[in-house]
Amino acid sequence: MTEVQLVDVEKRYGSFVALQKQSLTIQQGEFLVLLGPSGCGKTTTMRMIAGLEEVTSGKILIANELVNDKPPKDRDIAMVFQNYGLYPHMSVAQNIEYPLKLRGMDKATRNKRVLEIAIKVELESLLKRRPSQLSGGQRQRVALARAIVRTPKIFLMDEPLSNLDAKLRVTMRAELKHLHHELGVTTVYVTHDQMEAMTLASRIAVMREGRIVQLDTPKNIYSKPDNLFVAGFIGSPSMNLIEGDVRSGFFRATAVKIPVQFQDATSVVLGVRPEDLKIVSKNSAPITASVYAIELTGESTLVTMKHEATSICVRESADYEARINDVCHIAARTTGKLHLFDKSTGQRISTCSVKPTKC
Amino acid sequence: MRDRYFPYALLVPAFVIVLATTIYPLAYSFITSFREWDLTRQRRPSDFVGFGNYQHAITEAAFQSSLWVTIIFVFTSVLLTLVLAILLSLLLRRQGPLHTFTRIILILPFAMSPALIGVSYRFMFNPEFGVIAVGLGSIFPTLKGIPWLANPNLAMAILVLTDVWHWTPYMTFMCLGGLASIPRETEEAAKIDGASSFRVMWEIVLPQMKGVILITAILKTIFALKMFDQVVTLTGGGPGISTETLAYFVFKVGFKWFDMGYASALAWVLTLIMIFISFWYVRILLNENRAIIK
Structure with missing residues (x-):
């Protein structure tokens, strides 16, 4: 089943083309990674799926429903930001609870749900702290908890691991992968790190200068690169x-x-x-x-x-x-x-x- | 030895200037506030009268009135300025040529001398040829010919209006600065979490502006407590003494009645109120800085 569909989607800022007419179909339960160097249009693509950016032309469908004119709050998505986007004036518990509160869930159910999720991401002892009192890895987990606390149709992750140190990044990568397996929610993940892309993805869309230059499984991307760019970009050395x-x-x-x-x-x-x-x-x-x-x-x-x-x-x-x-x-x-x-x-x-x- | 004293020697001029212009007058007025000194009769202050001048203040109706006028003035002008500044800063926050242009011309009221603002408003509210008074009168016939500045409540309202007009731009800039430091991601996260635009403002943006709003409020309070210029040029404290602020009352006692002892005591009451608020302000400022370092 199709979860997200981009049909001839284009994004321009004045005369600058951030994304050239691209089509992309993301299957339900898939972990799709948008990979490319900075300025290739991967984040723009994700922000358009989120509804944080308007499309210049083309159609975006989520669960076969046209969402072009829908605000982010009506798209049933959750997003993890590069700098986490935590609410600094709220405690960890309030941060995780906020999406539920906005959906009018009653206090008792909310508390129960927050605790469940906090245990899942090992934050239960930090619920009363403020984001400023947490380490990078802990903040990352709060952002993750806030995304998974309600079950959205799609998870969007914008370079969620890029602010962590190398060791923590590897641990969190495994946690993300396990979480995706456990929840089975369609995930779109933006990164410029080919290792993250290779290890996490069901499919990778390699992007360059506003175009998808290859869309395939990590295995095929590695063993059958379509062009010189993908060949040179993937693999270390x-x-x-x-x-x-x-x-x-x-x-x-x-x-x-x-x-x-x-x-x-x-x-x-x-x-x-x-x-x-x-x-x-x-x-x-x-x-x-x-x-x-x-x-x-x-x-x-x-x-x-x-x-x-x-x-x-x-x-x-x-x-x-x-x-x-x-x-x-x-x-x-x-x-x-x-x-x-x-x-x-x-x-x-x-x-x-x-x-x-x-x- | 020379090296040891040289730095202190360099500080001497600054110290002398501060001593002569600030500390000496402050100390002198403090001592004067406990003495009797009627400039019309005495060249120098005479006997100590203990807390006599202060007791005089507490029991005098004119002082009580000026205190009350100051409280009303400070409360309304701070509240209005803040609300307007926050709203304007939210409107002017977006980038664009029109926003930039508005931000630039917004500074103009603040660039004007407060005394001149008072004179201008006095003219504009003149019932016969004032642009605002006549304009309002032709739109709403019932308001025609109202002697605006002759009515105690209206005069107070206009006094507040001039101050709000003067200070809103500056406070808007402070709020814009506060807004600029809020990470964009928190708002985007809230939108995706399902918040309406209003809730994003109310529950995400405004709480993060708390620090800057508090500092703006305290600063504006200190400025409003000193309100003097427009009282002189707009209302002259009138009608009656209905717009006499504490600062104006001190001036009147000192330089119209020439009762220096009493004026010093009054000035010290005002100073103590300001020291108390400034202390509070500095404490909050330091806490904010500590939070940023953390």
Whole structure:
């Protein structure tokens, strides 16, 4: 069942186009993440679903009902803001209670409900405090509690974890994921953090300059990026992108000659992830370059190699050792994937698995 | 040794100026308030009369009247100024060329001298050729020819009006400052939580303005307590003594009746009221700052 539908929605501020005519369908119970760099229109999109921004043209439907002219309060949504948006003059309990109070629920039911939710997000001992007396993580939980205290049709979350420290962010991420599983409410989540997007989403909409450039499951976004932007944006470290040509079964660039299963083409970009490459001792290996930097991340070693202007990153095992300026040879792992993009349009032409003999 | 005393030496000029212009007159008037000093007969203050001047004040009807006038004036002008300032600041809060223009011209009343405001209003309420008096008279024939400033209640109302007109812009700016510091997200959150525009204002925006409203109210109270200029130029304290404020009464006793001892005692009554309110003000201000640091 469809929960949220955007049909040719456009948003302009004067002559500036924040969102170019976009359509998007979000299924019931789905966790949809809008991902992109700042200024890509992801927050604008969410604020239009919330009703905090008007659409310039197009239609927004929630549960098959046109909501373009409905104020936020009639859309049956709940939202978690980046800076939490807590009411500073109210206690934690009053903050959580406010949406219920506005809906005319009686005091006794309200108190019961607030306590239930507070226990769920582990705030029961802090109910009497003011937001200013809480830590960032606790404030985050109050904002979350206020959103889930009534069961709305949709949750909207605008970079809710971006103000937390790295460790807390990982914990809260897991809590959010569990909460979504438990409540099953359709969620739209805005972030610029690809890790959050990958871990939380049922589907990711990658946005750039007011357009959705790819909408797919995290798995497909990662393994089959539609274009150079998605290929470069998703993954840390990002995918290696090498400009070159394909001629008679080989991708060729300076110091690079990789056997591929692609048709001959000029001006293409080969994309390959660091974990799909390995360093080998063979002289005949497809890529030759010298070691530029070695970074140990704990579970693996990232080796950045350079040949003239081309820079290539390889993920090696944690015990890999090399010295800077060593000349090494790189080959593709047999389990890996190679992507070929058109250099002028940026679109993916084809993806193939690495097969040592054929490919 | 030189280094140790040098900083204090630098402070001496400032200290001397403050001593000569503020502390000495304050102390002198305090002492005078316990003495008898009739300028028409004595060059210098004479005997100490203990609390005589203060007792005189408590029992005198003119003092009681001026105190009562001051209370009514302060209460109505503070209340009206505040309500108007809050409403105006909510209206002017949005961004736009028209809002900016209005904000700029709004400062004009505040840029005017209070004494001139009194003179202007005196003219405007002249029953024969005053623009407001004649204008009202032609719209509502029953109001034609009313001697506005000759009626005690109307004169008081006009006195309040001039003060509200003078101070509302400045207080509006203070409220605008307070509004600007409220995070936009709290209002948006309330809208999404299901609050109507009115409830967003009443339950979310206004409570967050509490601090600035309180400070504005106390400041305005202190300013209103000193009301003097328009009393002189608009009503002259009249009709009768119906618009004589405490500040004006002190002036009258001191510089019309030349009873310096009594005037000093009265001035000290006014000063004590203001010190009490200022103390309260500073305390709230400090608490606000502490809350921000927290």
